[in-house]
Amino acid sequence: xxxxxxxxxxxxxxxxxxxxxxxxxxxxxxxxxxxxxxxxxxxxxxxxxxxxxxxxxxxxxxxxxxxxxxxxxxxxxxxxxxxxxxxxxxxxxxxxxxxxxxxxxxxxxxxxxxxxxxxxxxxxxxxxxxxxxxxxxxxxxxxxxxxxxxxxxxxxxxxxxxxxxxxxxxxxxxxxxxxxxxxxxxxxxxxxxxxxxxxxxxxxxxxxxxxxxxxxxxxxxxxxxxxxxxxxxxxxxxxxxxxxxxx
Numbered sequence: 001x002x003x004x005x006x007x008x009x010x011x012x013x014x015x016x017x018x019x020x021x022x023x024x025x026x027x028x029x030x031x032x033x034x035x036x037x038x039x040x041x042x043x044x045x046x047x048x049x050x051x052x053x054x055x056x057x058x059x060x061x062x063x064x065x066x067x068x069x070x071x072x073x074x075x076x077x078x079x080x081x082x083x084x085x086x087x088x089x090x091x092x093x094x095x096x097x098x099x100x101x102x103x104x105x106x107x108x109x110x111x112x113x114x115x116x117x118x119x120x121x122x123x124x125x126x127x128x129x130x131x132x133x134x135x136x137x138x139x140x141x142x143x144x145x146x147x148x149x150x151x152x153x154x155x156x157x158x159x160x161x162x163x164x165x166x167x168x169x170x171x172x173x174x175x176x177x178x179x180x181x182x183x184x185x186x187x188x189x190x191x192x193x194x195x196x197x198x199x200x201x202x203x204x205x206x207x208x209x210x211x212x213x214x215x216x217x218x219x220x221x222x223x224x225x226x227x228x229x230x231x232x233x234x235x236x237x238x239x240x241x242x243x244x245x246x247x
Contacts, residue, residue: 003226004029006135007080009072009124011063011116012090014041016190017139017222020215021087022049022056024223030085032056033076035063037090063090064111066119073123082131085226086124088117088138091158095151106154113158118165121180125173134178135226136169138162140237142186145245149203159184163237170235179234181225186241188213208243 008025012018013034022032026049036042039060049056057079061072076083091113096105117138128134143152144159163182170180187203189212204210221240224230239245 003085003135003223003228005031006084006226007031007033007076007082008085008087008226009033009035009076009083009120010087010089011035011061011120013045013058014038015045017185017188017215017218018087018089019045020219021089021222024216024219025085025226026052026054026056028223028227030226031080033059033080035059035061035072035090037062063116063120064108066115069116069120070123073120073127077127083124083127084131084134086121086134086136087222087226088120088136088162090116091139091155093152093155096154097151098153101154109154110158113155114161114165117162121165121169125169125176125178128178129173129176132177134173134176135230136173136178136180137222137225138166138180138182139222140166140182140184142184142239142241142245145184145239145247150199166237167235174234179225179230181233181235182237183218183221183225184237184239184241184245185218186213186239186244188215188218190215206244207241211242213240213242 008030014036026032034042034045042058046056046058062068140162141159143156144163148156166182
């Protein structure tokens with residue numbers, strides 16, 4: 001697989017799946033645009049890639065703001081000439097019981113996890129349409145398939161919404177050579193999972209493979225959907241979960 005010379009925007013790139021995806025796509029020749037609200041974290045990822053003689057640039061962006069993501073795309077096109085690949089990875093998952101969920105937190109989770117996918121996809125696709133080629137991968141979750149296991153009801157709702165939006169956007173943009181798919185990871189060994197889930201050991205015992213995924217394992221699946229060789233897959237969801245969900 002190769003993404004040689006493609007300009008790839010990756011949100012939530014400061015760590016976890018985002019950082020791993022930046023690494024894999026850069027190894028395949030992509031020009032990496034590492035985006036995160038944590039600019040210092042995104043810059044560390046870029047510095048690591050630069051030491052390996054890879055081309056990468058860090059950008060800060062609050063992806064919950066439509067105006068901010070539209071400006072991000074304009075900045076990337078200005079700096080790199082185009083957008084070829086978009087990985088909508090940024091997300092938050094505060095562990096809040098239903099009875100304690102506030103409207104403020106509800107809106108924040110929806111804005112970061114779901115609204116960002118819609119508006120950033122739309123902005124990037126407008127540039128991709130000019131060349132009639134693009135790859136967009138939206139990061140959902142097994143929580144979007146079967147519901148979350150621990151105090152993450154709104155998070156689950158946003159991840160289910162991503163699955164539906166992926167299908168609908170894929171239909172609209174297919175005529176322009178833009179393929180839009182999603183990945184639904186299971187439990188991944190990242191701080192979002194390990195620092196917030198009190199019953200993690202119990203959950204792992206429900207995974208047929210009896211372990212958490214490493215971020216790089218998810219990244220390789222993302223890279224597959226971003227590659228030049230993926231030409232006949234759109235509107236699909238790839239379940240990467242160690243066997244928890246088999247559709």
